Amino acid sequence: LLRRNGHKSVYGIDQYISMDTQIICSNWFDFSFKEETWGAIISHMAYTNHLRRVVCFEKDKLARYTEKYEELLHALKIGGMLIYTPSVRVIEDTIDRTLYEVNYYRNVANPDLDTVHIRKRL
Numbered sequence: 001l002l003r004r005n006g007h008k009s010v011y012g013i014d015q016y017i018s019m020d021t022q023i024i025c026s027n028w029f030d031f032s033f034k035e036e037t038w039g040a041i042i043s044h045m046a047y048t049n050h051l052r053r054v055v056c057f058e059k060d061k062l063a064r065y066t067e068k069y070e071e072l073l074h075a076l077k078i079g080g081m082l083i084y085t086p087s088v089r090v091i092e093d094t095i096d097r098t099l100y101e102v103n104y105y106r107n108v109a110n111p112d113l114d115t116v117h118i119r120k121r122l
Helices: 047-057 059-074
Strands: 012-014 023-025 038-044 076-085 100-105 115-120
Touching (some): 047 076, 059 076
Antiparallel strands (some): 100 115
16 A cells, blocks of 8 residues: 555565565564664554563563564654554553654544554654
């Protein structure tokens, strides 16, 4: 959809092999998100869905997930956005609001699936 709407540098990450040259065969933890590289990172029902499960049921894995979350935030260019569903309020509450602007968009059908937009300020 993004490519069809004129965006050229659009990449996806999927752990399964794809013939699409813009799909990187990897998973969230194996892929290195370099600092200040991305204008936008979008995750729909992927990374944070697993993060929510870890917060609730697998606390022994929480440090690994929060480290990757921090890496995602640092990978944004100034003005860049991390956009995802579902929200993970316990993690989002720790974000430094002087560095990042956090906005929530309500899912009327299911409030457990709110969308979050985090924009890097500095």
